[in-house]
Amino acid sequence: MNRRDFLAAPILTAAASQSAPIEPVTAEVREHLGKPALVIRGRPVYASFYALTDCPGGRWSFEEATKPSLARFVEAGFRLFQLDLFLEDCMPRPGEFSIEPARRQIRGILDLCPDAAVVLRWHVNAPRWWNDANPAELVAYANGPLEEQSRTLPVRYLMDDLRRLKRPSLASEKWFALAQGQTWNLLQDLARTPEGDALAGIQVACGVYGEWHYWGFIRNEPDTSAPMQQRFDSWRKARGRAAVPVPSLEQRRALDDGIFRHPAQRQDVIDYYRCQQELVAERITALCGIVKKSWPRPIVAGTFYGYFFSMFDRAATGGHLCLHRVLSSPNVDYLSAPQAYGDRYRGLGASGISRGLTESVRLNGKLFLDEMDQTPSWQWRNDVDTAFQLTDLDSDFAILRRNVLESYTRGAGLWYYDFGPANNSGWWLDRRLMDEIARIRQVLDRYHQRRYQPAGDVLFVFDTEVFYYTGSIQGSDPLTDAQAVNRTITSAWQSGVALETIHLQDLPKADLDRFKVVVFANTWLMTAEQRRFIRDRVMNSSRHVVFQGMPAYCDGASLNIGVSRELTGLDLRKQAAPLFTVGDAAPGLSQHGNTWYSSTPPSLPADWRRIFRAAGAHLYVETNDIIHAGGGVVLLHSKEGGPRRLALKGLAPIDLQLPPKSSWLFDSATGERLL
Numbered sequence: 001m002n003r004r005d006f007l008a009a010p011i012l013t014a015a016a017s018q019s020a021p022i023e024p025v026t027a028e029v030r031e032h033l034g035k036p037a038l039v040i041r042g043r044p045v046y047a048s049f050y051a052l053t054d055c056p057g058g059r060w061s062f063e064e065a066t067k068p069s070l071a072r073f074v075e076a077g078f079r080l081f082q083l084d085l086f087l088e089d090c091m092p093r094p095g096e097f098s099i100e101p102a103r104r105q106i107r108g109i110l111d112l113c114p115d116a117a118v119v120l121r122w123h124v125n126a127p128r129w130w131n132d133a134n135p136a137e138l139v140a141y142a143n144g145p146l147e148e149q150s151r152t153l154p155v156r157y158l159m160d161d162l163r164r165l166k167r168p169s170l171a172s173e174k175w176f177a178l179a180q181g182q183t184w185n186l187l188q189d190l191a192r193t194p195e196g197d198a199l200a201g202i203q204v205a206c207g208v209y210g211e212w213h214y215w216g217f218i219r220n221e222p223d224t225s226a227p228m229q230q231r232f233d234s235w236r237k238a239r240g241r242a243a244v245p246v247p248s249l250e251q252r253r254a255l256d257d258g259i260f261r262h263p264a265q266r267q268d269v270i271d272y273y274r275c276q277q278e279l280v281a282e283r284i285t286a287l288c289g290i291v292k293k294s295w296p297r298p299i300v301a302g303t304f305y306g307y308f309f310s311m312f313d314r315a316a317t318g319g320h321l322c323l324h325r326v327l328s329s330p331n332v333d334y335l336s337a338p339q340a341y342g343d344r345y346r347g348l349g350a351s352g353i354s355r356g357l358t359e360s361v362r363l364n365g366k367l368f369l370d371e372m373d374q375t376p377s378w379q380w381r382n383d384v385d386t387a388f389q390l391t392d393l394d395s396d397f398a399i400l401r402r403n404v405l406e407s408y409t410r411g412a413g414l415w416y417y418d419f420g421p422a423n424n425s426g427w428w429l430d431r432r433l434m435d436e437i438a439r440i441r442q443v444l445d446r447y448h449q450r451r452y453q454p455a456g457d458v459l460f461v462f463d464t465e466v467f468y469y470t471g472s473i474q475g476s477d478p479l480t481d482a483q484a485v486n487r488t489i490t491s492a493w494q495s496g497v498a499l500e501t502i503h504l505q506d507l508p509k510a511d512l513d514r515f516k517v518v519v520f521a522n523t524w525l526m527t528a529e530q531r532r533f534i535r536d537r538v539m540n541s542s543r544h545v546v547f548q549g550m551p552a553y554c555d556g557a558s559l560n561i562g563v564s565r566e567l568t569g570l571d572l573r574k575q576a577a578p579l580f581t582v583g584d585a586a587p588g589l590s591q592h593g594n595t596w597y598s599s600t601p602p603s604l605p606a607d608w609r610r611i612f613r614a615a616g617a618h619l620y621v622e623t624n625d626i627i628h629a630g631g632g633v634v635l636l637h638s639k640e641g642g643p644r645r646l647a648l649k650g651l652a653p654i655d656l657q658l659p660p661k662s663s664w665l666f667d668s669a670t671g672e673r674l675l
Helices: 003-016 067-075 100-110 128-133 173-190 226-238 249-253 267-294 323-327 358-363 393-409 431-448 481-492 504-509 528-538 561-568 605-615
Strands: 027-032 035-040 043-045 048-052 080-086 117-123 199-205 300-304 334-338 367-372 378-380 388-390 413-418 458-462 499-503 517-520 544-548 572-576 579-582 589-592 595-598 626-630 633-638 642-646 654-658 662-667
Touching (some): 048 067, 080 100, 249 267, 367 393, 393 413, 393 633, 393 662, 458 481, 504 528, 517 605, 528 561, 589 605, 633 654
Parallel strands (some): 334 367, 367 413, 517 544, 544 595
Antiparallel strands (some): 027 035, 035 043, 589 595, 633 662, 642 654
């Protein structure tokens, strides 16, 4: 018996012993015990999936390389699986369409786990032959012509999405008709097969890496194609504005007041970005609608969307700015995102948070799913006994627990996305890691059955609309993504409190009575209604409020520091674009009663701890460690370890001796250590 057979045999034997037929999967997202929950065959479940990669060698469930990992996750109790499938797999040549790749993908799971529920990540990228045949439908760039494809070896379909290679313009109606039609065909045909009985959902995917970023967005400036120009003309006409060319590279980079585009002077650029962003949201919701209409049973439809953190200061060009257009659609059941990138987020001692505004998604009744795609410490060796070897198991356990509990405590779910050694599979094949994954799952399955209670008493408020009006000052960006978004949240998360994040538009939906502190992070664009709500409902005699940067400086029509003064009640003055100060004071952090102001985002956890302590927020620890709290549990994550005093709400402090590289999990009500 080879290694694969050894791993799979107990599962296959158990499966073969089942005599009762397994009912077809039904799937939906509905409110359950205080949070949106995934409901499979009528039963709410903790939404924890195992997912194969999209990379060659590790993406097909029926191949030898993937079987051991699939078998181990089944053995660990997993019944939810996600698999990638591309339109090009089903349509390799003009005039051909076959659902056999989809059937084989699902069948590979069912052979190991007959009661599995499967979500297909359905990539509607145009096949390569279609791109070659339709040059007029392809994306074009303001910063240069299409590049030549130079690769000679087979690679993943998504490998070059950040380059200026042949990709369909997302404004192409010809491409979108193909995507819609073949999505309908896939589901109509699959519904008539035995494999279709296991289908729980479709995650519609396109754009960079299937994540609905506009093609090439990090390095390039899309989209000057004819389809996009036509779309932009129609968009402007619907608003009573004359047609203008899609903005040039120079127009996009032009700024008028520090980091701001003046609304009166840069309307064409602001309009273009809105047009492009609304187009992407429209494509997502339309495709999710086809999923819903074409399936005979309840099915979930979801997408990558709502990314906010670690967006490379490119949010307007390729981010997800139309969050509420997607959240308000009845066709969309869940949003998903990888956990944020970079050592400030993923390193030991960092927060490991999702790229999305998780609490906003929850408040709008949608499920949020993290993509846990952080590798363990595999090291390759050319040795028969230790060909693949874990080099830092303590770090692996600490990061594994931190990342999984981050999503759970915020009322979300996740999947383990297995890029594996050499982008194949097998990241978690080591028995020690799989045992830990099983332990985590057992704990969270149990706590998922309790009523969900969020634990944060500090709320960070962010905005996406502001990115239409702001840009980057190369070499000097104190108030753009790198600082006001990423430095703000990463340093604050090391302050020892429990945090939550929300979109400015959702502030009226929040239970404000829970929060001792509300931080307005990058809310430099506000309507009169939003300003009134903040003055009347958020700024009261007991709650502390923090403003940073240039609060409410823009209202969509003008740039006015007088509005900033009216909102904050402070004598704000512009000393040097893009910095404000209070009176003649030097730039920095200052307190004015219960209102705090910082010219630039505080960069040290101690600064945030000072604010939170003054406001009476609950400090779980007094050190620069990570707290993830909610859903009845508290996770303490530490890089350095050492003596710690953990203060759980309503309990006597617990003195701990943490080892380095540790993540310990506690019951928030009893103090019992769970992991």
